[in-house]
Amino acid sequence: MIKKITTPDDLIRIKKQTRTFEKVPEKGVHVAVGMNTCGMASGAKETMAAFRESLAYYDLDAKVFRTGCAGMCFYEPLVDVFLPGQPRITYKGLSCDGVSRVVEDHILGGQVVENWVLAQTVVGDKRLPGIPTYDEIPYCRGQHKIVLARCGHIDPEDIYQYIAMDGYAASAKALEMDPEQVIDTIRRSGLRGRGGAGFPTGLKWQFVREAKGHPKYIICNADEGDPGAFMDRSILEGDPHAVLEGMLIAAYAVGATRGYIYVRAEYPLAVERLRKAIQQACDLGLLGPNIFGSDFSFDIRLKLGAGAFVCGEETALIASIEGKRGMPHPRPPFPAQNGLWGKPTNINNVETYANVAPIISNGAEWYAAIGTPDSRGTKVFCVTGKIKHSGLIEVPMGTSLRKIVYDIGGGITAGRAFKAVQTGGPSGGVLPEALLDLGVGYKELAEAGSIMGSGGMVVMDENTCMADVARYFLSFTRSESCGKCTPCREGLTRLYEILDRICKGNGHADDLDRLESLATTIKDTALCGLGLSAPNPVLTVLKYFREEIEAHIFEQRCPAGVCPDLVWYRINADRCSGCGQCRRACPVEAIVGRPKVPHEIDRMKCVKCGTCLEVCPPRFHAVECVSGQVADEPQAVSSER
Amino acid sequence: MAKTISLTINGKRITTVPGTTILMAARQVGIRIPTLCYHPRLSATGSCRVCMVEVRGRPTLMPSCTTTVEDGMEVVTANDRVLEARRLIVQLLLASGNHNCLTCQSNGACELQKLAYDLGIEALAFPARSSGYPRDDSNAMIERDPDKCILCSRCVRACQEVQVNEVLDFGYRGRRSKIVTAWDLPYAESDCVFCGECVSVCPTGALTEKQAKFQGRPWELKKVRTTCPYCGTGCQLDLNVRDGRVVKVTSDTLHGPPNYGSLCVKGRFGYDFIHHPDRLTAPLVRHKEGFRKASWDEALDLVASRFSQIKQSYGADALAGLSSARCTNEENYLFQKLMRTAIGTNNIDHCARL
Numbered sequence: 001m002i003k004k005i006t007t008p009d010d011l012i013r014i015k016k017q018t019r020t021f022e023k024v025p026e027k028g029v030h031v032a033v034g035m036n037t038c039g040m041a042s043g044a045k046e047t048m049a050a051f052r053e054s055l056a057y058y059d060l061d062a063k064v065f066r067t068g069c070a071g072m073c074f075y076e077p078l079v080d081v082f083l084p085g086q087p088r089i090t091y092k093g094l095s096c097d098g099v100s101r102v103v104e105d106h107i108l109g110g111q112v113v114e115n116w117v118l119a120q121t122v123v124g125d126k127r128l129p130g131i132p133t134y135d136e137i138p139y140c141r142g143q144h145k146i147v148l149a150r151c152g153h154i155d156p157e158d159i160y161q162y163i164a165m166d167g168y169a170a171s172a173k174a175l176e177m178d179p180e181q182v183i184d185t186i187r188r189s190g191l192r193g194r195g196g197a198g199f200p201t202g203l204k205w206q207f208v209r210e211a212k213g214h215p216k217y218i219i220c221n222a223d224e225g226d227p228g229a230f231m232d233r234s235i236l237e238g239d240p241h242a243v244l245e246g247m248l249i250a251a252y253a254v255g256a257t258r259g260y261i262y263v264r265a266e267y268p269l270a271v272e273r274l275r276k277a278i279q280q281a282c283d284l285g286l287l288g289p290n291i292f293g294s295d296f297s298f299d300i301r302l303k304l305g306a307g308a309f310v311c312g313e314e315t316a317l318i319a320s321i322e323g324k325r326g327m328p329h330p331r332p333p334f335p336a337q338n339g340l341w342g343k344p345t346n347i348n349n350v351e352t353y354a355n356v357a358p359i360i361s362n363g364a365e366w367y368a369a370i371g372t373p374d375s376r377g378t379k380v381f382c383v384t385g386k387i388k389h390s391g392l393i394e395v396p397m398g399t400s401l402r403k404i405v406y407d408i409g410g411g412i413t414a415g416r417a418f419k420a421v422q423t424g425g426p427s428g429g430v431l432p433e434a435l436l437d438l439g440v441g442y443k444e445l446a447e448a449g450s451i452m453g454s455g456g457m458v459v460m461d462e463n464t465c466m467a468d469v470a471r472y473f474l475s476f477t478r479s480e481s482c483g484k485c486t487p488c489r490e491g492l493t494r495l496y497e498i499l500d501r502i503c504k505g506n507g508h509a510d511d512l513d514r515l516e517s518l519a520t521t522i523k524d525t526a527l528c529g530l531g532l533s534a535p536n537p538v539l540t541v542l543k544y545f546r547e548e549i550e551a552h553i554f555e556q557r558c559p560a561g562v563c564p565d566l567v568w569y570r571i572n573a574d575r576c577s578g579c580g581q582c583r584r585a586c587p588v589e590a591i592v593g594r595p596k597v598p599h600e601i602d603r604m605k606c607v608k609c610g611t612c613l614e615v616c617p618p619r620f621h622a623v624e625c626v627s628g629q630v631a632d633e634p635q636a637v638s639s640e641r
Numbered sequence: 642m643a644k645t646i647s648l649t650i651n652g653k654r655i656t657t658v659p660g661t662t663i664l665m666a667a668r669q670v671g672i673r674i675p676t677l678c679y680h681p682r683l684s685a686t687g688s689c690r691v692c693m694v695e696v697r698g699r700p701t702l703m704p705s706c707t708t709t710v711e712d713g714m715e716v717v718t719a720n721d722r723v724l725e726a727r728r729l730i731v732q733l734l735l736a737s738g739n740h741n742c743l744t745c746q747s748n749g750a751c752e753l754q755k756l757a758y759d760l761g762i763e764a765l766a767f768p769a770r771s772s773g774y775p776r777d778d779s780n781a782m783i784e785r786d787p788d789k790c791i792l793c794s795r796c797v798r799a800c801q802e803v804q805v806n807e808v809l810d811f812g813y814r815g816r817r818s819k820i821v822t823a824w825d826l827p828y829a830e831s832d833c834v835f836c837g838e839c840v841s842v843c844p845t846g847a848l849t850e851k852q853a854k855f856q857g858r859p860w861e862l863k864k865v866r867t868t869c870p871y872c873g874t875g876c877q878l879d880l881n882v883r884d885g886r887v888v889k890v891t892s893d894t895l896h897g898p899p900n901y902g903s904l905c906v907k908g909r910f911g912y913d914f915i916h917h918p919d920r921l922t923a924p925l926v927r928h929k930e931g932f933r934k935a936s937w938d939e940a941l942d943l944v945a946s947r948f949s950q951i952k953q954s955y956g957a958d959a960l961a962g963l964s965s966a967r968c969t970n971e972e973n974y975l976f977q978k979l980m981r982t983a984i985g986t987n988n989i990d991h992c993a994r995l
């Protein structure tokens with residue numbers, strides 16, 4: 001095998017000599033186990049070990065590979081079995097117990113094990129009956145993978161497999177173009193930053209190229225601070241070279257010689273894989289001096305972040321790399337002019353960089369044809385909350401929220417009704433059912449009062465209180481505020497305090513106005529994106545769910561039955577059979593009643609834990625959670641949870 | 642570099658040079674934009690958000706202290722939107738901590754207090770919330786009260802940029818933010834050299850001179866400009882005097898060289914000897930039982946006659962003069978002149994040679 005790559009032809013030679021695990025030799029057996037953090041958390045390590053042991057026991061000529069996450073985290077551990085001339089079979093939720101069955105029945109016996117099978121990938125025209133293909137699984141239909149294309153198809157710790165799937169071909173191509181041509185291609189593709197603000201990437205590169213100063217720097221923002229978001233982690237763990245290659249091309253285009261990846265220390269696996277990837281790329285000469293025999297040199301260093309949300313903000317991130325406290329400073333000057341160590345710096349998000357190589361390879365027109373005029377290409381979303389299939393999806397921009405929630409996500413759990421979806425992380429807006437047909441795009445989401453953010457999406461069902469939701473997000477942003485500017489540091493806490501008293505039934509009549517004016521001023525005056533966007537949840541809740549907030553303030557009623565201070569529990573005497581389940585389960589002995597006689601809850605003793613509601617047998621449904629003032633007949637808000 | 646920039650502020654046409662901030666451009670034509678975290682000796686951080694102005698075409702208000710002028714810019718420094726935001730920001734600061742003006746040492750000199758007044762704020766819009774951090778009483782010179790701190794970071798920048806001692810920075814996050822020394826130790830246990838630079842720039846009563854506490858309100862103090870007697874640098878300082886007593890020492894950037902308002906620990910805090918009962922205020926002449934108070938004439942006559950005696954008996958070179966680094970250049974000059982011409986010796990030296 002070639003030890004040092006000096007020409008683009010060397011790549012082609014490596015590609016010819018390398019097999020990915022998807023190409024099984026005659027009589028061989030390949031098994032690939034999803035070994036991202038999500039897989040390992042579900043026991044993939046043990047599954048992998050069990051495969052090794054079992055295959056050795058039967059003395060099979062088999063190889064076990066590790067691979068990244070294909071996005072279906074809810075099905076981990078995911079295992080692919082490749083037999084020569086057979087479709088690739090994917091198993092879901094395969095713990096060690098299932099391994100021997102798969103080895104014995106499938107690998108040895110040729111019989112797919114139905115208990116765990118998820119899908120098949122047809123090779124040639126060979127298709128097994130009774131097993132769906134990926135396209136037939138609703139979760140996968142409608143997805144379009146560019147960024148995640150290699151995740152789950154290569155071993156992320158093996159640069160040769162990346163090269164075998166055309167890796168680094170785009171950088172070879174880019175280095176034969178003029179830097180201006182590279183920038184022009186990115187500009188024409190319409191790619192916009194995936195880290196939050198959606199700034200046109202080509203334009204940013206152009207600014208850095210034109211900026212005076214030497215040396216210039218490239219930074220990859222892998223801080224991914226949004227709670228519950230893990231798109232960047234999945235890319236780094238599943239296909240780290242895609243990010244390195246994007247940075248390499250960017251460096252060539254803007255004229256930079258040094259790159260930094262700022263990755264959070266809470267991502268140990270991503271850090272490890274990045275380290276290995278950088279080492280391998282250096283060993284092969286794809287990083288370092290005179291790349292592809294040109295006079296262009298570039299190297300990449302890792303910088304570990306300590307987990308402050310605000311360190312994802314670009315100026316704070318740069319301060320942090322410089323060894324200072326991670327605090328933003330006003331822009332302008334932008335990093336493009338005055339960035340790391342005061343030099344012109346290009347900073348992009350992980351996913352942004354991962355889009356670069358495919359654009360260079362396939363052309364700007366190809367990319368621009370995907371998505372909407374304002375938002376081109378695809379976007380990876382992290383869909384979580386009260387949704388059946390939570391995980392990672394990559395869809396063309398412009399895909400409707402409805403399609404994401406219902407078709408791909410499988411709808412709401414437990415047959416409940418949809419209430420809202422929050423996009424863009426903790427500072428995103430909360431969008432109601434009426435906006436479900438909105439296509440996801442920068443402009444569309446901004447007009448609705450929300451943001452694209454980095455691609456978080458939290459789905460909420462009817463049992464969610466919107467006052468509580470707004471308060472929850474504020475509790476996050478207010479404690480992550482860096483403390484530098486007044487509106488964010490002081491204002492977010494005041495927003496939180498007002499929401500808190502509303503949730504507790506102590507809201508004032510003018511609190512709605514107060515929330516509105518405070519939120520609007522914070523959005524008008526904060527120093528960085530954190531403060532500028534943090535009021536979004538409040539403003540959208542006021543816009544779309546105003547009645548619900550009013551019910552809290554004017555009727556002391558929580559319509560969703562969530563706010564503990566505004567709900568109480570009662571037993572519907574007509575329905576209670578006196579079975580005593582609730583009486584026995586109540587932790588504070590607040591329920592009294594004789595057998596077979598309707599029970600009652602002593603409201604003075606009740607601590608509103610909701611246990612009675614949970615244990616009352618569904619055939620009686622006698623416990624009700626009610627909210628509202630006692631004088632007017634309170635309304636039952638739910639009798640199930 | 643002949644390029645100029647033309648913009649309007651409140652409808653007024655202004656021509657200025659590139660790199661000028663909106664704040665400076667406005668000042669050049671006499672338009673006052675209030676500030677808090679801005680200080681002429683320090684870098685601008687744009688953090689308090691009091692100096693926000695409206696710039697046509699920008700989606701949000703812009704901080705005038707860090708935004709530089711651009712050709713064709715249209716700036717409005719005070720309309721409903723701007724004033725509303727400014728008032729709210731000052732309200733948020735007033736309700737943070739415990740700004741008890743009645744007993745505050747800075748009452749009357751506090752920039753937050755003045756701003757609230759100028760903006761017509763009569764009552765708090767939010768309930769006041771203490772920071773929960775105790776006062777730093779660790780030393781005899783500087784008192785720090787986090788409950789009066791508005792986190793403008795002037796002290797941080799003063800220590801980093803003027804004194805270059807880098808003792809202070811932000812600590813913690815969100816509403817728990819606090820200006821801290823390394824490991825959040827009291828000043829006395831930190832690397833602080835007690836130059837008081839931080840105190841001199843603090844706009845509120847968060848950092849105050851401890852010896853001056855309860856010794857006089859700002860408006861009762863008369864400032865007497867003098868030269869610091871501690872060393873030959875010649876720092877310009879103001880003795881803050883009330884009823885004939887020096888209660889505080891400050892300086893002023895406008896005094897110019899050599900110190901531009903900065904002082905060291907001695908010049909700023911070492912003045913308690915002035916009114917100390919042990920201080921010598923008259924010459925003492927030694928006699929058998931000890932010392933006896935004398936008049937200046939008597940004492941100087943005695944010294945002159947003894948010097949003359951020595952010179953006559955043993956020659957001028959039997960005498961030598963040692964001068965002090967605490968004297969000014971002029972005093973040192975006069976002293977060597979005295980030794981050389983009046984006494985007639987070149988035996989003259991200076992303690993700074995040691």
Ligand SMILES: Cc1cc2nc3c(=O)[nH]c(=O)nc-3n(C[C@H](O)[C@H](O)[C@H](O)COP(=O)(O)O)c2cc1C
Pocket residue numbers: 192193194195196197198199201221222223224225226309310311312313314315347348349350352353454528529530
């Ligand atoms: C509070 C805050 C947190 C942010 N966190 C991240 C982050 O975790 N990852 C990221 O890529 N961008 C983050 N950003 C956006 C960055 O400031 C910056 O816009 C982005 O890295 C630019 O890259 P892009 O143009 O490729 O999107 C954050 C911004 C703010 C205001």
Ligand code: SF4
Pocket residue numbers: 310328480481482483484485486488489526527528529530531532
């Ligand atoms: S908006 Fe918040 S996070 Fe950003 S600088 Fe201001 S205080 Fe810090």
Ligand code: SF4
Pocket residue numbers: 799800804806807808809832833834835836837838839840
């Ligand atoms: S007294 Fe001087 S050294 Fe000490 S913290 Fe203040 S500025 Fe820094």
Ligand code: SF4
Pocket residue numbers: 789790791792793794795796797820839842843844845847848
């Ligand atoms: S102590 Fe004074 S100067 Fe320092 S941040 Fe607080 S208010 Fe500003």
